[in-house]
Amino acid sequence: MIQMEKLYLTRGERHILRGVDLSIKQGEQWVILGRNGSGKTTLLEMMTGYMFPSSGTIDILGHRFGECDVREVRKDIGYISQSLVEKLTLRDPVWEVVATGEYAFLRFYQEIDETVRLKALQLLDEVGLGHMAEQPLGTLSQGERKKMLLARALMSDPKLLIMDEPCAGLDLYEREKLLTDLGKLKERSITIVYVTHHLEEIIPLFTHVAIVQDGVIAAAGPKQQVLTNEILSRAYNYPVEVEWAHGRPWIRVAAAGGEQG
Numbered sequence: 730m731i732q733m734e735k736l737y738l739t740r741g742e743r744h745i746l747r748g749v750d751l752s753i754k755q756g757e758q759w760v761i762l763g764r765n766g767s768g769k770t771t772l773l774e775m776m777t778g779y780m781f782p783s784s785g786t787i788d789i790l791g792h793r794f795g796e797c798d799v800r801e802v803r804k805d806i807g808y809i810s811q812s813l814v815e816k817l818t819l820r821d822p823v824w825e826v827v828a829t830g831e832y833a834f835l836r837f838y839q840e841i842d843e844t845v846r847l848k849a850l851q852l853l854d855e856v857g858l859g860h861m862a863e864q865p866l867g868t869l870s871q872g873e874r875k876k877m878l879l880a881r882a883l884m885s886d887p888k889l890l891i892m893d894e895p896c897a898g899l900d901l902y903e904r905e906k907l908l909t910d911l912g913k914l915k916e917r918s919i920t921i922v923y924v925t926h927h928l929e930e931i932i933p934l935f936t937h938v939a940i941v942q943d944g945v946i947a948a949a950g951p952k953q954q955v956l957t958n959e960i961l962s963r964a965y966n967y968p969v970e971v972e973w974a975h976g977r978p979w980i981r982v983a984a985a986g987g988e989q990g
């Protein structure tokens with residue numbers, strides 16, 4: 730599904746990626762963790778073809794970026810990020826914003842097909858926003874906007890769903906509701922790559938974890954092997970302890986205040 734090899738990215742003096750190798754196979758669902766500025770969003774932007782590496786290769790869904798039409802590949806990729814919300818038109822009705830996902834447009838300037846409208850309404854129903862379909866996007870709460878983005882991303886039946894901190898800014902209730910919706914994606918044949926700062930968002934749906942540290946992959950593999958006290962304490966440069974409950978990892982700091990040794 731995703732094969733990244735020897736990725737380097739340099740901007741001026743900054744070495745943002747320093748030799749990233751990452752392989753994501755069909756049937757795996759990945760979470761990417763890492764400290765602020767480690768390079769997570771940069772990796773997602775490369776998976777979606779919005780950014781190109783200084784060197785290295787990226788193969789997505791059987792296409793090598795640089796040797797294919799990125800816009801065509803993007804039709805099979807759903808991308809959810811805060812920067813996307815900022816590009817959408819706040820006065821448009823919610824169902825219309827969702828419908829634009831069908832064509833990877835940001836806005837419609839023509840009549841919308843009835844089948845597309847019905848699909849948008851059905852997806853809004855599935856994420857519990859059916860009753861808000863006619864409201865302008867700008868009237869939705871942050872949690873509702875995230876769910877709207879999920880419905881929009883699913884419009885094109887993507888093979889790959891890439892999410893950059895979708896639960897950021899949500900209260901506990903809204904976060905759990907969104908995670909429940911994500912859990913249901915298991916029924917679809919879809920590969921997910923999910924960036925977060927919060928371990929407790931790693932619901933049973935996810936199978937693998939990669940940790941990015943200073944522009945390299947510090948650890949990657951099945952979640953139980955990666956989410957250990959030792960690996961996480963090293964990645965965050967802080968002593969932490971992981972505990973598993975209800976199929977999810979929960980983290981707590983092992984010492985209060987101050988940096989690790």
Ligand SMILES: Nc1ncnc2c1ncn2[C@@H]1O[C@H](COP(=O)(O)OP(=O)(O)OP(=O)(O)O)[C@@H](O)[C@H]1O
Nearest residue numbers: 740741743745763764765766767768769770771772
């Ligand atoms: N055009 C650029 N020029 C110089 N540095 C850049 C450029 N774009 C990104 N960076 C730097 O690359 C690093 C990685 O950024 P990125 O957004 O991928 O981090 P991140 O892991 O997603 O961080 P966060 O968790 O804070 O969102 C950051 O230190 C950022 O300042």
